Amino acid sequence: MKARLFFIGIVLTTIACGSPQGERAESKRPNILFVLADDASYPHMSAYGCDWIHTPAFDRVAQEGILFNRAYTPNAKCSPSRSCVLTGRNSWKLEEAANHSPNFPKKFTTYPEALKMSGYHVGYTGKGWAPGNPGTKDGKPRMLTGDYYGAHKLTPPTPFISDEDYSANFQAFLEAKPEDSPFCFWMGSKEPHRRYEFKSGIEKGGKSIDSITEVPGFWPDVDSVRVDMLDYAFEVEYFDNQLEKVLAILEEAGELDNTIVVVTSDNGMPFPRVKGSTYEMSNHMPLAIMWKDGIKVANRKVNDFISFIDFAPTFLELAQVSQKDIIQPTTGKSLVPILHSKEDKEHYPHRDFVLLGKERHDVGRPNDQGYPVRGIIKNDHLFLINFKPERWPHGNPETGYLTTDGSPTKTFILNHKNVSGHEKFFQWSFGLRPLEELYNIKDDPFCINNLIGSEGSDKMARLLKEALFRKLKEQEDPRVFGKGDIFDNYQYSADEHRGFYERYLKNGEEIETVWVNESDFEEK
Numbered sequence: 001m002k003a004r005l006f007f008i009g010i011v012l013t014t015i016a017c018g019s020p021q022g023e024r025a026e027s028k029r030p031n032i033l034f035v036l037a038d039d040a041s042y043p044h045m046s047a048y049g050c051d052w053i054h055t056p057a058f059d060r061v062a063q064e065g066i067l068f069n070r071a072y073t074p075n076a077k078c079s080p081s082r083s084c085v086l087t088g089r090n091s092w093k094l095e096e097a098a099n100h101s102p103n104f105p106k107k108f109t110t111y112p113e114a115l116k117m118s119g120y121h122v123g124y125t126g127k128g129w130a131p132g133n134p135g136t137k138d139g140k141p142r143m144l145t146g147d148y149y150g151a152h153k154l155t156p157p158t159p160f161i162s163d164e165d166y167s168a169n170f171q172a173f174l175e176a177k178p179e180d181s182p183f184c185f186w187m188g189s190k191e192p193h194r195r196y197e198f199k200s201g202i203e204k205g206g207k208s209i210d211s212i213t214e215v216p217g218f219w220p221d222v223d224s225v226r227v228d229m230l231d232y233a234f235e236v237e238y239f240d241n242q243l244e245k246v247l248a249i250l251e252e253a254g255e256l257d258n259t260i261v262v263v264t265s266d267n268g269m270p271f272p273r274v275k276g277s278t279y280e281m282s283n284h285m286p287l288a289i290m291w292k293d294g295i296k297v298a299n300r301k302v303n304d305f306i307s308f309i310d311f312a313p314t315f316l317e318l319a320q321v322s323q324k325d326i327i328q329p330t331t332g333k334s335l336v337p338i339l340h341s342k343e344d345k346e347h348y349p350h351r352d353f354v355l356l357g358k359e360r361h362d363v364g365r366p367n368d369q370g371y372p373v374r375g376i377i378k379n380d381h382l383f384l385i386n387f388k389p390e391r392w393p394h395g396n397p398e399t400g401y402l403t404t405d406g407s408p409t410k411t412f413i414l415n416h417k418n419v420s421g422h423e424k425f426f427q428w429s430f431g432l433r434p435l436e437e438l439y440n441i442k443d444d445p446f447c448i449n450n451l452i453g454s455e456g457s458d459k460m461a462r463l464l465k466e467a468l469f470r471k472l473k474e475q476e477d478p479r480v481f482g483k484g485d486i487f488d489n490y491q492y493s494a495d496e497h498r499g500f501y502e503r504y505l506k507n508g509e510e511i512e513t514v515w516v517n518e519s520d521f522e523e524k
Helices: 002-017 056-063 078-087 111-117 166-175 223-252 308-318 336-340 408-415 423-430 458-474 500-507
Strands: 031-037 066-072 121-126 183-188 259-265 284-290 300-302 353-358 373-378 381-386 436-440
Touching: 031 078, 031 223, 031 308, 056 223, 056 259, 056 284, 066 353, 078 111, 078 308, 111 121, 111 183, 111 308, 121 166, 166 183, 166 223, 183 223, 223 259, 223 408, 259 308, 308 336, 353 458, 373 458, 381 458, 408 423, 436 458
Parallel strands: 031 183, 031 259, 066 300, 121 183
Antiparallel strands: 066 284, 259 284, 353 373, 373 381, 381 436
């Protein structure tokens, strides 16, 4: 309560004194529309040249704004990735929120909460921050992404696509907005998250398995995998269709020009070796930003590194909200200089690397243990350190490799793990990993050829490791100070997750088949 009164006092004082807070009448604060797909990888938007997925709405945002070629989430899983977006901090600086399905720490304020306190009309539809327990404030559940708008429903094209009418709920949000208030809205699509209706891409999307120009090298190129990819493509296109409707509503309301529209995804596609991993396709995200009133040079591409922790400081700066007064300091860097640049410049200071990592993602190991990883991308190379290489990276075999969603692709790989010529696919997706990994992502974007130990790689690995640990120490990451086990000791937010491994082995407890396939489970 004292902090809130202190903030109000600051706002009143600065308005009276004519500081930036008081200049809002002259400098109109922009609206903020953050649009998030659920599990879509770079480069699966047609603006990037992908010709088997068509995304005209995303392409419009890129053409009338900026297309970012090197945007990364620090942590490729739903709730930790969203925690990074909301707070502007890397997941290892977020205590419990480093993990999947956590209790969100009370000490961290999200940017929508901060903007609501500064006069923004704030809300969301679809999937906000999830899964996890957001906690309470003043005896009520915290609304980390604003008030929920979800009353409007529709009939989806498949049984597993959400029935939430995102655009109609956005319309309701705009109608509830006070006339003179800017808005901050989070459109959290639930697509292309699994499950998928099998063959929906072919039977409802009119796609052909021959249209896929390249199957990632870490999966077998077989029909069942291609069909799975097309079902994913169908849901990516559904997401894009919803974005198109939201943009039309903005335009009709006369709000498009003064709205910064950010379109991206939380983590990579829900397939083996992608979602929940720490590789190029796991963490590399599509990103386009449109803002007609603010972007000085539109229809350009930016090749500098962007991290999800850059969104919160960007929104706070544009909203003229001081971090030090109402939100914890962010570790990200504002994108405003890029948005306001009057040049089609190639490089911006201090954007020549990005940090990645993970802790505990899902259930399936003894004592709820995670699989801790830290990494850095710099100089066209990805360096990773796996702190617990003795652990199975995607959960134990006897509990179904639970960090990887059930799918035809996953089932095919597991069913063929002992078939001659297919063993490598199992190893790449589910096998034990070495302590260190190094990949040339320019030549090897699928991160198949680990360069550690190869001729000429030692110097690059050493330089990247030094740079990684230097940055992690600056950010006081417990993992590099020998205190990383704290992440394994944080509790899950839901009782059904806690101690799952032990309960499963003792009682033969079954997992819902919507999570993983029955065929994924192996003998211990």
